[in-house]
Amino acid sequence: MEQTKKTWIDYYKKFGIYIFLAVVFVFFAIFAPNFLSSNNVINILRQVSMFGIVVVGVSAVMIGGGMDLSVGGQMAVVGMILGYLMVNLNLGIVPAILIGILTGCIFGSLNGILAIKLHMAPIIVTLSMMLVLQGVAYLITGGYPITGMPEGFTRIGQGYIGIIPVPVIIFLLFVVFGWIVMNKTYLGRHIYALGGNKEAARLAGINVDKLTIFIYAFTGFAASIAAVIMVGRTNASQPGAGSSYPFDCMTAACLGGISISGGEGKISGVVVGVIILGILDNGLVLMGVNSNFQSVVKGLILLIAVAIDCYQGGKKKRIK
Amino acid sequence: MINISFFIRQISLITLLTVGVSLEMIGGVIDLAFAAQLSASALVGVSLIAGGCPVGVGCIGILFFNFCLGFLKAVFLVKLRIPSIIFTLAMQVILSNFLLVTVDYTGIVIPGLQESYRGNLYTVVELIITVFCVAGAFFFLEKTYYGKYCRMLGEDLPLARENGVKCFGISVVVHLFSSFFFSISAAFLMFRTGSSNSALGATYLYQILTAVFLGGILPGTGKGRILGMASGALAVTLGVTFLTGSGYLYRFENILEGSIILVALALGIRKKN
Amino acid sequence: MIKKLLSMLLGMTLAATVLAGCGSAPASEKAQEPAAEAGTEETAKNEETAEGSKSYKIGFLAPTLQTEFFISIDDGLKTECADRGWEYVSVSFDNDSAKAVTNIENMVTGNCNVIIAMVSDSSCDSALADAQAAGVKIMECGVQTEVYDVCLNTDQYQVGVSIGEMAAEWINSQLGGAGKVVVYTTVQNQDMQNRGQGIQDAIAENAKEAEILEVVDIGKDVVGSGTSTTENMLQKYPDLNCIVCYGDAAAVESMEAAKAANVDVENFGIFSCDGTAQAMAGIKAGDPQKGTIMFAPLAPMMAEYAERVLNGETFDEVITAETISITSANIDEYYTE
Numbered sequence: 007m008e009q010t011k012k013t014w015i016d017y018y019k020k021f022g023i024y025i026f027l028a029v030v031f032v033f034f035a036i037f038a039p040n041f042l043s044s045n046n047v048i049n050i051l052r053q054v055s056m057f058g059i060v061v062v063g064v065s066a067v068m069i070g071g072g073m074d075l076s077v078g079g080q081m082a083v084v085g086m087i088l089g090y091l092m093v094n095l096n097l098g099i100v101p102a103i104l105i106g107i108l109t110g111c112i113f114g115s116l117n118g119i120l121a122i123k124l125h126m127a128p129i130i131v132t133l134s135m136m137l138v139l140q141g142v143a144y145l146i147t148g149g150y151p152i153t154g155m156p157e158g159f160t161r162i163g164q165g166y167i168g169i170i171p172v173p174v175i176i177f178l179l180f181v182v183f184g185w186i187v188m189n190k191t192y193l194g195r196h197i198y199a200l201g202g203n204k205e206a207a208r209l210a211g212i213n214v215d216k217l218t219i220f221i222y223a224f225t226g227f228a229a230s231i232a233a234v235i236m237v238g239r240t241n242a243s244q245p246g247a248g249s250s251y252p253f254d255c256m257t258a259a260c261l262g263g264i265s266i267s268g269g270e271g272k273i274s275g276v277v278v279g280v281i282i283l284g285i286l287d288n289g290l291v292l293m294g295v296n297s298n299f300q301s302v303v304k305g306l307i308l309l310i311a312v313a314i315d316c317y318q319g320g321k322k323k324r325i326k
Numbered sequence: 327m328i329n330i331s332f333f334i335r336q337i338s339l340i341t342l343l344t345v346g347v348s349l350e351m352i353g354g355v356i357d358l359a360f361a362a363q364l365s366a367s368a369l370v371g372v373s374l375i376a377g378g379c380p381v382g383v384g385c386i387g388i389l390f391f392n393f394c395l396g397f398l399k400a401v402f403l404v405k406l407r408i409p410s411i412i413f414t415l416a417m418q419v420i421l422s423n424f425l426l427v428t429v430d431y432t433g434i435v436i437p438g439l440q441e442s443y444r445g446n447l448y449t450v451v452e453l454i455i456t457v458f459c460v461a462g463a464f465f466f467l468e469k470t471y472y473g474k475y476c477r478m479l480g481e482d483l484p485l486a487r488e489n490g491v492k493c494f495g496i497s498v499v500v501h502l503f504s505s506f507f508f509s510i511s512a513a514f515l516m517f518r519t520g521s522s523n524s525a526l527g528a529t530y531l532y533q534i535l536t537a538v539f540l541g542g543i544l545p546g547t548g549k550g551r552i553l554g555m556a557s558g559a560l561a562v563t564l565g566v567t568f569l570t571g572s573g574y575l576y577r578f579e580n581i582l583e584g585s586i587i588l589v590a591l592a593l594g595i596r597k598k599n
Numbered sequence: 600m601i602k603k604l605l606s607m608l609l610g611m612t613l614a615a616t617v618l619a620g621c622g623s624a625p626a627s628e629k630a631q632e633p634a635a636e637a638g639t640e641e642t643a644k645n646e647e648t649a650e651g652s653k654s655y656k657i658g659f660l661a662p663t664l665q666t667e668f669f670i671s672i673d674d675g676l677k678t679e680c681a682d683r684g685w686e687y688v689s690v691s692f693d694n695d696s697a698k699a700v701t702n703i704e705n706m707v708t709g710n711c712n713v714i715i716a717m718v719s720d721s722s723c724d725s726a727l728a729d730a731q732a733a734g735v736k737i738m739e740c741g742v743q744t745e746v747y748d749v750c751l752n753t754d755q756y757q758v759g760v761s762i763g764e765m766a767a768e769w770i771n772s773q774l775g776g777a778g779k780v781v782v783y784t785t786v787q788n789q790d791m792q793n794r795g796q797g798i799q800d801a802i803a804e805n806a807k808e809a810e811i812l813e814v815v816d817i818g819k820d821v822v823g824s825g826t827s828t829t830e831n832m833l834q835k836y837p838d839l840n841c842i843v844c845y846g847d848a849a850a851v852e853s854m855e856a857a858k859a860a861n862v863d864v865e866n867f868g869i870f871s872c873d874g875t876a877q878a879m880a881g882i883k884a885g886d887p888q889k890g891t892i893m894f895a896p897l898a899p900m901m902a903e904y905a906e907r908v909l910n911g912e913t914f915d916e917v918i919t920a921e922t923i924s925i926t927s928a929n930i931d932e933y934y935t936e
Binding site: 039040043045046049052053056144148149150151153154160163164236239240241242244245246247248249250287288291292294296297298 | 667816831834880
């Protein structure tokens, strides 16, 4: 018999993220000094822009039933390559960015190929890739950061168009692109189908292998764009960049309603999840809270979000 | 003699951790939190001793703390059905950052503790304890029903559930048994350094995972042998010793660990097919 | 099956290598000999007697080899050892005392003659004592415990005072004393906490009219944390005009964030420590970065004292590493583009 009565989980899935956003916003508006100002809102958006771009990519992978923990390592290597090309080899900004993006796509594709060939949970494969890429990032310059980017490059990370920072504009464009792909194209539907039931998708005629590689390549693309912005923001390529991204991206995606088991979730929810984490980071700093405590809070958020998702998944199976 | 002593101490610790993590992985759990668990439990022990309790009470505190965490893992992973790697990743972040908030990297040092438990006699004691623990793990895995059910859980948890296996009970037993190994390891670390901080043992995370995969234990298969675990531990101990002495460790450690895990996965899949 | 065979083969090969190394090294024999005599042949494990030249092996143990400060020491030691014809190895323990103990043991196994240990506390004393018993000379840097043959140390509180004094001088001369200051510190270890306290005390002492608005724990070395924290601080304190950091890593990110926020560069000062290239470039270019503390080159000093201790000298006093305050007044002496 089909369950018609809505449970609290159904309401949570539909509205919970927005309620949580409102609660967090009001809390910090009351308790964090100087939180409620247009400058601070711009601040928050700028700080989450790089992270948000990567989360869009990771969300696509998760909706497709996979996971990518190597995004931080990809960002670090791409950032180092960017710096090396522009500073050490005096390559122009545009060619360097294009090579960086290509590198990111290659790393992403490699993740997809390994996930397919090894028939192992992508989370383990990408965990291994994360280790390898972290090591490679340090090898490029022996651990030294590369500084002194060309004039004009830093505008990508520090510039404005009107009153809106450039990273925020790139982030918004990415979100719109992601939303269109996932909601208005066959590609998006195929990704949902892949995450919902891989075998059924394959039997329906979807080339699951190619699609998997494409999704991971897209995440690599997202990571490379984020790396470009990060290098622009800090005016330096750091081998340790992106170290906290794997965990934070997963937290934002799960908070935004992306199901761990795949096939569920919306880009709009992910954006809200990203903004919530941005508000938390910003608000806790304004309140003078220890940065490690912020990580504890994020860990608890991830646990609760995944627990609810798994509980709902288990209930659905029991009802069937 | 001193070199052999060093080697024995290192391999004892790595073997205990490898066996503990492997038992969990055979049961279907990929544990990324055990390193943070080491730090936290060692800190519990050190705090008790620094607070005036006898050393034995400190060790019991370590055991109790690890048992609680092991039970928690069983609850979240089997009852709430959260994917193990995500739960343990969250647990690792929460534990390590909570420790940083409370005691930071400075931690607690107990003067005289490491001096009291130093020397070849204690090295031999550590080795004997390790051998007994590994023998116990062998008996558990190969000669008891719990071992068999543990493999069933690791191979196909939903099927085991459908067949009436008491998954939660088995999972609790497996995690408590693994926690016992982590407790012994935490105690060894505590005695070896006479201290604990938020990072004690944290660097073993990927070394031990490498040893586990190298030993032929793969997630989702329910397969694994004590001999494999010991081989993996031996290979990693010797690898770390050799690479440290030749100065290549810090440059290539991450790359080697990641590559070895990938290669081990690839070989494991070929064998499976 | 293949994997088990591979891992056993790998294990046996490595075992043979290590045991061969152990067997040929006099270290295991030296362990029985008293270490009372200094500067004798007993301490030179890898001694070659070709025309009287001596070849030693130096091991460097650092808390991390992922920050510019320690990487530069590592590179400097590599060069110094190469110039002297010595072997050199380096390892990091990533703030994990257990790994530090293991690394010390493995460096003894690897036949190091001197271990330069930048440990954090006394948790490695047993391992260092075992190394001494094996004939290895111990040089402690950055912390003074009970076990060392020579100790190079810098009072981190005084380093913090130097940073604070540099900032206070600028606040008084440029801002007429009206400084609104935020201090970035970290709880990485006791040394950094001491440094942070030194900064605060020096500002309070030397710029009495300045106000320390907040002391921020900027956390571990997470790339981007300096940038986002500075953006948040500028938001929280619109009249903020001085940031004093425990290290250049956070400071240079703050510099970029401050520039992006279009602060008045002349009247906004950032001060820190480490003397990295990016920080000095900022001082030279007239950016918000106004000063940094540079340590006198540590690597040559370490190599020099390693040589002296291997030659039998003993050191009862702790050797202090000098620091240099670098501002726009003397930047040209230490930095060229």
